[in-house]
Amino acid sequence: MVKSNLLTGFASALIGIVFLCSCNGGKVTPPVIGSIDILEEGEPEYVNYNNEKEISLADKKRNLVEIYEGFVGVREKTGNNDGSDVERFLAHEGLGKGYAWCAAFASFCLDSAGFENGITAWSPTAENKKALVYKDGHFSDMPEPGHVFTLYYPKKKRIGHTGFFNGWADDNIIETVEGNTNDKKSREGDGVYIILRPIGTIHSISSWYE
Numbered sequence: 001m002v003k004s005n006l007l008t009g010f011a012s013a014l015i016g017i018v019f020l021c022s023c024n025g026g027k028v029t030p031p032v033i034g035s036i037d038i039l040e041e042g043e044p045e046y047v048n049y050n051n052e053k054e055i056s057l058a059d060k061k062r063n064l065v066e067i068y069e070g071f072v073g074v075r076e077k078t079g080n081n082d083g084s085d086v087e088r089f090l091a092h093e094g095l096g097k098g099y100a101w102c103a104a105f106a107s108f109c110l111d112s113a114g115f116e117n118g119i120t121a122w123s124p125t126a127e128n129k130k131a132l133v134y135k136d137g138h139f140s141d142m143p144e145p146g147h148v149f150t151l152y153y154p155k156k157k158r159i160g161h162t163g164f165f166n167g168w169a170d171d172n173i174i175e176t177v178e179g180n181t182n183d184k185k186s187r188e189g190d191g192v193y194i195i196l197r198p199i200g201t202i203h204s205i206s207s208w209y210e
Contacts, residue, residue: 057209060113060114060115060209063113063114064109064110064115064146067109067113068105068109068146068164068177068192069166069177071085071105071109071177071192072177072194073192074086074191074192075190075191076191079190080097080098081097081098081180082098086101086179088108089101089105089107089108089179090104092104092107092108092111093107095121099121100180100188101179101180102123102161102162102163102178102180102187103120103121103122103125103162104120104121105163105180106126106148106162106163106179107119109164110148110208115208115209116208117208119148119162119208123150123158123160123161123162124150124158126150126159126206127150127159127162127204128148128207129206131206131207131208131209132205132206133147133205133206133207134199134202134204134206135203135204135205136203136204137200143165143174143205144165144207145164145165145166145167146164146165146209147165147206147207148163148164148165148205148206148207148208149162149163149165149174149176149197149202150203150204150205151187151201151202152203159203160187161178161180161181161187163179163181163195164177165205166194169196172198172199172200173196173198173199174196174199175194175196176194176196177192177193177195178192179192181193
């Protein structure tokens with residue numbers, strides 16, 4: 001009985017294929033509802049219905065940190081907001097070399113990790129007012145690596161620099177990874193650096209994870 005059922009099913013499948021061929025000029029185009037990976041011996045069984053693995057939020061966060069930390073050590077070519085990586089950050093925002101690029105760096109890294117964000121090359125856009133975790137000395141939540149900090153410059157009357165919060169170095173000192181700075185913590189620097197900043201000098205820290 002089992003053998004008979006199998007033969008019947010196989011015959012039905014062949015008839016279906018012949019029908020599809022006759023209705024489609026001889027080309028079989030079955031509906032694609034996903035894919036099953038061909039497994040090597042010893043590999044776990046995995047059915048991939050979207051042809052790509054779903055990435056969890058935690059994985060995306062880790063990926064973001066790896067991305068921006070991977071750029072530590074990048075330097076401008078001539079000290080004039082140029083060089084291959086710097087120009088890549090700026091091009092991501094539709095700009096050529098020569099522009100300040102701290103915000104472009106943040107946007108490039110977030111986008112590369114799959115986080116949609118409203119950051120442009122204009123540093124005031126780096127503050128996500130809808131997801132602030134810290135503002136002018138007040139915490140609403142604990143910042144996480146990958147959150148974006150901003151610095152406010154009274155003479156400019158606006159946010160003038162940005163980068164990534166990367167953790168706590170001490171009780172009141174945060175570690176950051178930021179572009180267009182230097183070892184003197186300038187907002188007009190020459191590369192991507194790890195910087196230590198007192199939390200009291202930080203204007204805001206916000207999340208672009210949502």
